[in-house]
Amino acid sequence: MLDIFEKPEPKTHDDPITSDPREFASRVNAWMPHDLMLTDAWFPLAHSFAVDKKPVRRAVYSQPFFLWRDANGNVIAAETHPNDMLAATKSEYTDADGRYPVIEKYGYIWGWLGNPDNAAPEHIPSIPYLPEGGGLPRHMLGTVRFDCCAPLSLENLIDLTHADFIHADVVGDEKMDSEKVEVFHDSETITMVRTCVNKSVAPIMKVFGGVRDDVQQVRQVIRIYLRSHAAIAYGRFSPGDNVQLFHPCVPETRDRTRLDYAMNTSNVKKTNPFRYIMPKASYKVSRQDSSMTSPQSPRYMRPEKRKDLHSPLDEAGQKYRVLMLALAERQANGDYAYRDNVSADCSDVIGYDAK
Incomplete structure (x- = not known):
């Protein structure tokens, strides 16, 4: 399959992601996730x-x-x-x-x-x-909640590297030979792609998925639809089975998020317990995420002179912030139009193969 990420997605309008480091940093640190309300x-x-x-x-x-x-x-x-x-x-x-x-x-x-x-x-x-x-089937569906604002939950999700540390007992640790992280965006979406070479096999795949190897070749994708506060997560594991998760973060209130998830494991053999166990892992993973985001959420509601600290691995989260702020600014100025098509089939974008 042609890897669409050999080149960035084309832009048809002014890009809110500036190349000026100071201006970009200023926008990143203007982040007030509780104040964001995107409509239409x-x-x-x-x-x-x-x-x-x-x-x-x-x-x-x-x-x-x-x-x-x-x-x-x-x-x-x-x-x-x-x-x-x-x-x-x-x-x-x-x-x-x-x-x-x-x-x-x-x-x-x-x-x-x-x-x-x-x-x-x-x-x-x-x-x-x-x-x-x-x-x-119902065993592929579930509901969890986060005591934090939806944008903060999604900012956490778009950083795929966090899983190696927060969810190591489920999805595997940080041990691998090499990794490549790429971030792509338009005005309505942001996508992070992580490719790992010889990564430690996820414990859940060893215990329930029948993977006997010690390492896997992994390609993970997170794609966020900004206005809907919804993410799709797609992982290809070799050896192993693909993981197909829909992760919507509905902002019920300023500090309460509802996640009615769907993990489609229909591609996994019916005799493989991974088909039934993996969707339920969302309950454990969500508690781990909540342990990090719930304490953070109220801090953004208080005045704070200190700026956030970032590393080079935070590119996706930083750009997510800037894109969300840009959308909010456009709507505040009365511009609710969609500049990019969110309903276009993104199979090639995420590397999905239905076969």
Whole structure:
């Protein structure tokens, strides 16, 4: 397969990532993740199986979403509970009946937060390894929560090197012969690619995946859709099985994040316990992540004279900050347009091969 990362993705507009080191550092250190509120975006509010005739409540930036299905099985998303529909009126984000635009895709209920007139289906992110009609078995799905703001959780996720230290007992340690890290972006996404040569085999693959070798060839990708606060993680392990994770960080409040994840292990043989065990590892991994991000989150809500410290390995996180701030600035100036296509199939971008 042609490696698309031999050259950067083309830019069709002004790039907020400046080449001036001082200006870039200034933007990085202007980071106030709790103050970011990006609208005109689809948010994966719930797994499809979680929504039936009985209403369930979700929230984005503390904005309530009540979800239920009508007699025909169609999903309805409203600002108020259906028993209170007499009180429902048009608001900034809903139609005259107090309802939000809603779409069901990839096994998720997606709700639009923003101007309802701009709610186009093509603004739903591309997730090539999830079936568009949903239907993954329940053992591949789950829900965890983080006591931190969503941008901080995603900033942690985009640094793939953190897993060697925080999640070493699950995904393997930092021992390898060499590694290469690349970061690519456009105005709506940022992608980090990490290629490792002769990396220590992940414990979960040794214990449950049947891998007998001591080292693996590894290619890991994280791609974040900025407005939707959603990430796709794709890992190719040889020997071993591919890991296909959808990791949405829905910002329920300023300091509370909901993660309704999906890990598609359908590519793994049914007789291999890795197919069933790996999705459940998300519960352990999320606790490990939370142990780092939860204490950090409140510190960004207090005035602080000290600047963040960074290393060369923080390129992805730094650029993520700048891109998020640039989007927020554009929206503050009344520009909600999508400059790049988030629904375009990103299989080549992440190196996904359905075969």
